[in-house]
Amino acid sequence: MAKVRHESEWYPLEPGETVLDGLLRQGVRVPHGCRAGACQSCLMRATSGAVPEAAQVGLKDTLRARGYFLACTCRPQEGTALEVAGASELRVPARVVELESFSEDVFAVRLEVETPLDYRAGQYVTVVRADGLARSYSLASLPREGRLELHVRLVPGGAMSGWFAREVRHGDRVDVQGPAGDCFYVPGQPEAPLLLAGTGTGLAPLYGILRDALESGHTGPIHLFHGAREPAGLYLVDALRALAARHPNLHYRPVVLAGGGGEVEEGALEAKVLTCLPKRPVGWRAFLCGNPEAVLSLRKKLFLAGFSLKDIHADAFLPSVPRAGPVAGAA
Amino acid sequence: MTSVYEKIGGEPAMAAAVDVFYRKVLADERISHFFEDVDMERQAAKQKAFLTMVTGGPANYSGKDMRAGHKHLVDRGLNGTHFDAVAGHLKETLEELGVPTDLVGQVMAVAEGARADVLNR
Ligand SMILES: Cc1cc2nc3c(=O)[nH]c(=O)nc-3n(C[C@H](O)[C@H](O)[C@H](O)COP(=O)(O)OP(=O)(O)OC[C@H]3O[C@@H](n4cnc5c(N)ncnc54)[C@H](O)[C@@H]3O)c2cc1C
Ligand code: FES
Numbered sequence: 001m002a003k004v005r006h007e008s009e010w011y012p013l014e015p016g017e018t019v020l021d022g023l024l025r026q027g028v029r030v031p032h033g034c035r036a037g038a039c040q041s042c043l044m045r046a047t048s049g050a051v052p053e054a055a056q057v058g059l060k061d062t063l064r065a066r067g068y069f070l071a072c073t074c075r076p077q078e079g080t081a082l083e084v085a086g087a088s089e090l091r092v093p094a095r096v097v098e099l100e101s102f103s104e105d106v107f108a109v110r111l112e113v114e115t116p117l118d119y120r121a122g123q124y125v126t127v128v129r130a131d132g133l134a135r136s137y138s139l140a141s142l143p144r145e146g147r148l149e150l151h152v153r154l155v156p157g158g159a160m161s162g163w164f165a166r167e168v169r170h171g172d173r174v175d176v177q178g179p180a181g182d183c184f185y186v187p188g189q190p191e192a193p194l195l196l197a198g199t200g201t202g203l204a205p206l207y208g209i210l211r212d213a214l215e216s217g218h219t220g221p222i223h224l225f226h227g228a229r230e231p232a233g234l235y236l237v238d239a240l241r242a243l244a245a246r247h248p249n250l251h252y253r254p255v256v257l258a259g260g261g262g263e264v265e266e267g268a269l270e271a272k273v274l275t276c277l278p279k280r281p282v283g284w285r286a287f288l289c290g291n292p293e294a295v296l297s298l299r300k301k302l303f304l305a306g307f308s309l310k311d312i313h314a315d316a317f318l319p320s321v322p323r324a325g326p327v328a329g330a331a
Numbered sequence: 332m333t334s335v336y337e338k339i340g341g342e343p344a345m346a347a348a349v350d351v352f353y354r355k356v357l358a359d360e361r362i363s364h365f366f367e368d369v370d371m372e373r374q375a376a377k378q379k380a381f382l383t384m385v386t387g388g389p390a391n392y393s394g395k396d397m398r399a400g401h402k403h404l405v406d407r408g409l410n411g412t413h414f415d416a417v418a419g420h421l422k423e424t425l426e427e428l429g430v431p432t433d434l435v436g437q438v439m440a441v442a443e444g445a446r447a448d449v450l451n452r
Contacts, residue, residue, distance in 0.1 A: 296371070299371060300357070300371060302370065303350075303353075303354060303357070304354060306354075306359055307409055308350050309349075309350055309371065309372075309375055310346075
């Protein structure tokens with residue numbers, strides 16, 4: 001049996017159980033979201049004992065070196081005794097200072113952080129509410145803008161998005177943990193073509209990356225594809241058109257599955273994206289964000305079209321996964 | 332003795348080869364369905380481990396791992412034809428990357444040696 005010590009109490013783990021599931025099962029509150037090692041909401045720190053390598057996949061070296069790991073992918077070996085602490089020292093207090101509606105179900109949440117966050121546009125943070133509810137959101141803002149801007153889609157029955165949409169008040173406090181992710185613009189090769197594609201609020205990180213690239217003096221063509229089911233699902237259309245008017249190298253292409261017309265194209269996003277590629281996309285860099293199926297499928301198509309894997313940066317917005325029922329056969 | 336892995340150029344060469352090799356494999360309709368793993372990052376890492384192994388680099392692949400790792404694919408019908416297809420892509424990849432013929436031969440011999448384990452025979 002492996003056991004985990006948290007706030008001076010030991011908790012036994014079932015065979016094969018993750019630290020996250022074991023602690024939640026026994027009533028310990030641990031922030032979590034995707035349960036798949038993607039959102040980093042469940043970050044914890046090992047203060048003594050060894051964590052399996054798999055539990056540190058995707059973490060920055062600086063975090064690894066300090067013993068941080070993801071509780072949802074941490075399955076300690078039989079006989080392990082692990083002492084853990086939460087990640088509160090990685091969080092900064094923030095206040096909700098503004099909400100702005102972008103479309104029927106997408107709105108901006110602007111946060112003021114107590115101490116400036118060191119991040120790159122396009123990375124994501126985990127927002128942790130006072131009661132421990134945690135969800136990840138990509139940053140649409142630029143560091144120089146001061147406030148953090150998130151684009152949140154109201155998910156039917158959504159705990160965090162519903163709270164933001166209906167209950168949050170100006171000045172309410174949340175904690176912000178992060179940043180994480182490597183979906184961001186790296187200066188250099190200013191003439192290289194950039195491909196930015198996303199669905200729904202996948203536009204948030206792309207909006208940050210896009211403005212970051214333009215402000216960094218990127219001169220190469222930038223193709224921005226924003227996909228939605230219907231025109232009502234698009235947002236920031238006027239802002240992006242205005243940006244494209246000022247920057248001839250920016251090609252903004254809103255695409256919808258139905259109801260297109262005028263300057264909004266109709267069809268499958270993937271097909272539209274592929275048509276903008278040359279035969280050999282050498283030197284191209286791609287940024288893909290949003291709906292997980294769309295992101296993963298497009299990633300594969302781009303790879304087959306000749307992109308190098310290292311030039312495809314993708315953030316799939318994995319939804320939260322509720323905890324599985326009690327382990328079968330467990331006493 | 333220097334391994335083929337080192338002669339070819341070690342880790343950076345392998346990283347470049349994975350892109351080419353994996354792309355060929357994914358684009359081949361005879362075998363792409365065995366590689367439908369949506370987690371491309373992980374799949375690419377496996378391809379790299381495989382290439383590293385067949386070129387005699389620092390790999391921790393054993394015959395036992397090869398068997399266990401392919402069992403579910405054998406259950407789904409993986410057979411000698413598929414093995415030949417993958418081996419063919421491997422050969423082409425190495426040739427395209429300018430690996431000398433005798434080294435390609437050595438790599439292909441190692442790959443051939445893994446046939447029984449991969450097909451769980
Ligand atoms: C790296 C990363 C970045 C993200 N960035 C953003 C962002 O910029 N903007 C944004 O709006 N969201 C983003 N998300 C998703 C976000 O973290 C939440 O999952 C989302 O806001 C829903 O949370 P909720 O608490 O409102 O809903 P929950 O209470 O978590 O969900 C309610 C129910 O709906 C399901 N569900 C939730 N989302 C979806 C979905 N998309 N499709 C299908 N079913 C779903 C859940 O599984 C659950 O059954 C990101 C996720 C990740 C991992
Ligand atoms: S990374 Fe563990 S819950 Fe998302």
